[in-house]
Amino acid sequence: MRAGIVGVGFMGWIHYLAYQQSSKAELVAFASRDPKKRSGDWREIKGNFGPPGEQIDVSKMSVCESLEEMLADDSIDLIDICLPPHLHADAIRSCLASGKRVLCEKPLALDAATAQALAAEATPGQLMVAHILPFMPEFKILVDAAKDGRWGKPIAGRFKRTISPPDWIPDFYDMDRVGGPLVDLQVHDAHLIRVLFGMPTAAACAKQCKDGTPKFYETVFEFEDPSLVVSAGGGVIDSPARGFTHGFEVSFEKATVQFEFAAYADGSTASIPLTIMNSDGSVERPSVGDGDPIAGFLLELDAVADAVATGQVSPILDAKTAADALSICEMQL
Numbered sequence: 236m237r238a239g240i241v242g243v244g245f246m247g248w249i250h251y252l253a254y255q256q257s258s259k260a261e262l263v264a265f266a267s268r269d270p271k272k273r274s275g276d277w278r279e280i281k282g283n284f285g286p287p288g289e290q291i292d293v294s295k296m297s298v299c300e301s302l303e304e305m306l307a308d309d310s311i312d313l314i315d316i317c318l319p320p321h322l323h324a325d326a327i328r329s330c331l332a333s334g335k336r337v338l339c340e341k342p343l344a345l346d347a348a349t350a351q352a353l354a355a356e357a358t359p360g361q362l363m364v365a366h367i368l369p370f371m372p373e374f375k376i377l378v379d380a381a382k383d384g385r386w387g388k389p390i391a392g393r394f395k396r397t398i399s400p401p402d403w404i405p406d407f408y409d410m411d412r413v414g415g416p417l418v419d420l421q422v423h424d425a426h427l428i429r430v431l432f433g434m435p436t437a438a439a440c441a442k443q444c445k446d447g448t449p450k451f452y453e454t455v456f457e458f459e460d461p462s463l464v465v466s467a468g469g470g471v472i473d474s475p476a477r478g479f480t481h482g483f484e485v486s487f488e489k490a491t492v493q494f495e496f497a498a499y500a501d502g503s504t505a506s507i508p509l510t511i512m513n514s515d516g517s518v519e520r521p522s523v524g525d526g527d528p529i530a531g532f533l534l535e536l537d538a539v540a541d542a543v544a545t546g547q548v549s550p551i552l553d554a555k556t557a558a559d560a561l562s563i564c565e566m567q568l
């Protein structure tokens with residue numbers, strides 16, 4: 236698969252690193268407004284995981300000033316949209332109109348109705364959404380187990396995702412530009428909940444707001460099956476001390492699976508490693524690799540390349556499921 240990235244920021248850089256490791260997906264182009272980045276100087280890119288940006292070799296790539304310029308290149312199979320959320324819908328529509336396939340970073344759009352419309356406008360398999368959790372080894376085991384039934388059905392889940400104030404993201408609480416912590420952050424867990432448990436029918440959400448946008452919340456979801464016990468919590472705490480934490484405890488009929496990771500401002504980390512508590516009382520701690528954050532993105536891009544090659548899109552990348560994730564976020568507004 237020959238891909239071109241639009242938007243060279245944190246995710247553009249992380250995707251770039253994953254393309255370098257892929258044998259299925261090749262990055263052949265990128266579009267950036269910034270002449271420095273077009274010259275290969277990506278050193279000022281900042282994010283909250285992975286290595287810092289570097290000087291990259293652009294000599295074998297098609298370097299564009301705009302998405303439109305990249306869309307004119309017939310040799311590109313897929314546009315990889317790494318733009319801020321408020322630009323996703325227009326960029327996707329331009330790509331669809333040019334007949335390009337698209338991988339768009341989460342959230343698919345700023346609201347569920349737009350996301351559903353985009354999913355409907357795309358031809359089958361044309362639009363995919365980069366929800367990363369199901370490709371991260373600690374989370375992938377949940378999706379694999381729900382699919383193959385190794386521990387029976389998933390019956391309960393508690394999900395947590397909390398960050399410090401994301402001062403590096405302009406307009407974070409603006410629902411028309413980023414969407415705040417529900418749409419920008421909890422959407423990861425919302426997508427996972429949708430994949431594992433199906434679509435909730437209602438949500439009871441306790442929340443604190445900033446300028447009318449939910450900032451910190453704890454939510455219990457209802458499903459058609461009243462026996463499912465599923466909750467998600469987190470948001471933004473008022474301190475830079477703990478930059479990021481995420482985790483879960485998910486019960487299947489025959490096993491409970493636990494994981495948590497936290498990164499602190501002093502450079503320390505803490506974790507509950509992936510742990511499986513079997514109903515017979517045994518405890519397992521499966522190996523999940525060396526913790527390289529690029530590993531999940533590599534699996535994600537390879538799954539996208541497989542979809543482009545075969546026409547069969549993994550349900551994890553499905554645009555309608557990504558739109559459902561936004562509906563789950565909106566249930567809590």
Ligand SMILES: NC(=O)C1=CN([C@@H]2O[C@H](COP(=O)(O)OP(=O)(O)OC[C@H]3O[C@@H](n4cnc5c(N)ncnc54)[C@H](OP(=O)(O)O)[C@@H]3O)[C@@H](O)[C@H]2O)C=CC1
Pocket residue numbers: 241242243244245246247266267268269272281317318319320322340341342365367419
């Ligand atoms: N899957 C995950 O774990 C994560 C996903 N994300 C998602 O990835 C997406 C991008 O986020 P992130 O990389 O952090 O954002 P950044 O701000 O770091 O990068 C976005 C890039 O888009 C381009 N851009 C910004 N504004 C404009 C504009 N007005 N017009 C055209 N281009 C613009 C810029 O690139 P240039 O200078 O090259 O034009 C900018 O560097 C978001 O949807 C976010 O939610 C973010 C973090 C983690």
Ligand SMILES: O=C1CO[C@H](CO)[C@@H](O)[C@@H]1O
Pocket residue numbers: 398401404416419420423
């Ligand atoms: O996972 C993430 C970490 O937090 C950021 C701020 O909400 C998100 O954009 C990102 O998707």
